[in-house]
Amino acid sequence: xxxxxxxxxxxxxxxxxxxxxxxxxxxxxxxxxxxxxxxxxxxxxxxxxxxxxxxxxxxxxxxxxxxxxxxxxxxxxxxxxxxxxxxxxxxxxxxxxxxxxxxxxxxxxxxxxxxxxxxxxxxxxxxxxxxxxxxxxxxxxxxxxxxxxxxxxxxxxxxxxxxxxxxxxxxxxxxxxxxxxxxxxxxxxxxxxxxxxxxxxxxxxxxxxxxxxxxxxx
Amino acid sequence: xxxxxxxxxxxxxxxxxxxxxxxxxxxxxxxxxxxxxxxxxxxxxxxxxxxxxxxxxxxxxxxxxxxxxxxxxxxxxxxxxxxxxxxxxxxxxxxxxxxxxxxxxxxxxxxxxxxxxxxxxxxxxxxxxxxxxxxxxxxxxxxxxxxxxxxxxxxxxxxxxxxxxxxxxxxxxxxxxxxxxxxxxxxxxxxxxxxxxxxxxxxxxxxxxxxxxxxxxx
Numbered sequence: 001x002x003x004x005x006x007x008x009x010x011x012x013x014x015x016x017x018x019x020x021x022x023x024x025x026x027x028x029x030x031x032x033x034x035x036x037x038x039x040x041x042x043x044x045x046x047x048x049x050x051x052x053x054x055x056x057x058x059x060x061x062x063x064x065x066x067x068x069x070x071x072x073x074x075x076x077x078x079x080x081x082x083x084x085x086x087x088x089x090x091x092x093x094x095x096x097x098x099x100x101x102x103x104x105x106x107x108x109x110x111x112x113x114x115x116x117x118x119x120x121x122x123x124x125x126x127x128x129x130x131x132x133x134x135x136x137x138x139x140x141x142x143x144x145x146x147x148x149x150x151x152x153x154x155x156x157x158x159x160x161x162x163x164x165x166x167x168x169x170x171x172x173x174x175x176x177x178x179x180x181x182x183x184x185x186x187x188x189x190x191x192x193x194x195x196x197x198x199x200x201x202x203x204x205x206x207x208x209x210x211x212x213x214x215x216x217x218x
Numbered sequence: 219x220x221x222x223x224x225x226x227x228x229x230x231x232x233x234x235x236x237x238x239x240x241x242x243x244x245x246x247x248x249x250x251x252x253x254x255x256x257x258x259x260x261x262x263x264x265x266x267x268x269x270x271x272x273x274x275x276x277x278x279x280x281x282x283x284x285x286x287x288x289x290x291x292x293x294x295x296x297x298x299x300x301x302x303x304x305x306x307x308x309x310x311x312x313x314x315x316x317x318x319x320x321x322x323x324x325x326x327x328x329x330x331x332x333x334x335x336x337x338x339x340x341x342x343x344x345x346x347x348x349x350x351x352x353x354x355x356x357x358x359x360x361x362x363x364x365x366x367x368x369x370x371x372x373x374x375x376x377x378x379x380x381x382x383x384x385x386x387x388x389x390x391x392x393x394x395x396x397x398x399x400x401x402x403x404x405x406x407x408x409x410x411x412x413x414x415x416x417x418x419x420x421x422x423x424x425x426x427x428x429x430x431x432x433x434x435x436x
Binding site for chain 1: 228229233234254255257258259260261263264265266267268269270272284285287288289299300301302303305307310312313314315316317319321323325327329345349352353356357359360361362363364367370371389390392396397398399400401402403404405406407408409410411412413414415416417418419420421422425426427428431434
């Protein structure tokens with residue numbers, strides 16, 4: 001059974017604002033499960049690269065996928081250390097002073113070496129996880145990958161052994177000298193919200209919008 | 219005068235889906251101006267790090283700021299190459315096939331070496347840019363930084379010389395063999411939306427919520 005609290009490494013230990021750190025697996029997984037994109041960092045040609053990517057959390061690992069010719073995937077699959085970060089922005093924090101302005105957020109940093117998934121069955125599991133991560137119910141409706149499509153996709157697996165969360169929530173924290181100022185202070189919560197679905201222009205008549213699209217919620 | 223179209227380098231040239239690449243300065247700046255957080259990548263201790271951070275675009279550069287003891291800022295200020303990525307998620311793209319599922323997004327990758335800002339006047343400009351980036355009108359109301367607060371903040375400047383945008387918009391692209399399937403296809407647009415502002419618990423009575431908070435829009 002997986003441990004409940006992870007032991008942070010030199011990468012994932014939160015140094016700035018350690019009071020915001022959280023190493024509990026359920027906190028980390030909750031953030032990862034809510035995210036839609038990650039930012040994947042790797043080193044190539046002696047410099048850092050940060051690329052946005054889709055991902056999925058499944059049990060105690062993360063899948064990312066893409067074209068076999070992608071530099072991000074080719075580099076990451078070569079066994080080098082990578083860093084995968086997911087950030088959810090929950091709100092703006094308006095303090096009386098500019099200095100104490102902040103943001104409410106939940107972020108996760110995962111460090112490790114990715115493994116290339118070669119097993120076709122696991123690739124199929126990863127594909128389902130990638131769809132489920134974004135929109136539950138869609139996998140059951142959509143046309144599943146063919147063998148050719150599975151071959152045309154590179155899938156990486158990253159173990160969730162070295163990961164940490166950082167969370168800031170709540171109101172601004174002004175020193176008492178600032179609290180007497182006649183300046184409004186507070187939070188503006190932010191949320192990712194869907195607009196009504198837009199059917200594809202080439203969608204034949206008579207195909208209803210499925211419930212998971214009509215009432216999409218994050 | 220700045221050039222209208224940037225020349226991409228080996229880092230910022232878009233290789234995957236080059237039809238989504240955009241090197242126009244107005245496109246790149248439009249994306250940077252809409253974003254609230256960036257993901258900053260750097261190499262330290264022989265491995266990549268990706269950290270979420272606030273940032274501001276001002277003329278032809280980007281400011282990031284933080285504590286002088288932050289590893290991200292200390293490393294970035296040492297003149298090493300960094301990579302700063304801003305991603306805006308605009309929607310989910312549901313194709314008939316799992317394989318052709320995608321996302322609509324606008325992202326910018328900036329590569330370069332950051333400069334430490336030591337001039338106090340420029341630091342003040344950066345502070346204002348950082349507030350304006352997030353919420354216009356707030357700088358005019360909030361208490362401005364003191365000399366002590368300016369000293370307690372490290373500010374970096376990154377030139378927007380080597381940057382590129384990547385944009386996917388529009389409906390799913392299914393091959394004609396899939397278009398005949400009786401499967402719904404389309405887009406679910408996503409947007410960052412505010413909830414009503416929450417006044418700080420210690421806010422004295424009689425201070426009205428300013429318009430820029432009451433009607434915050436991204």
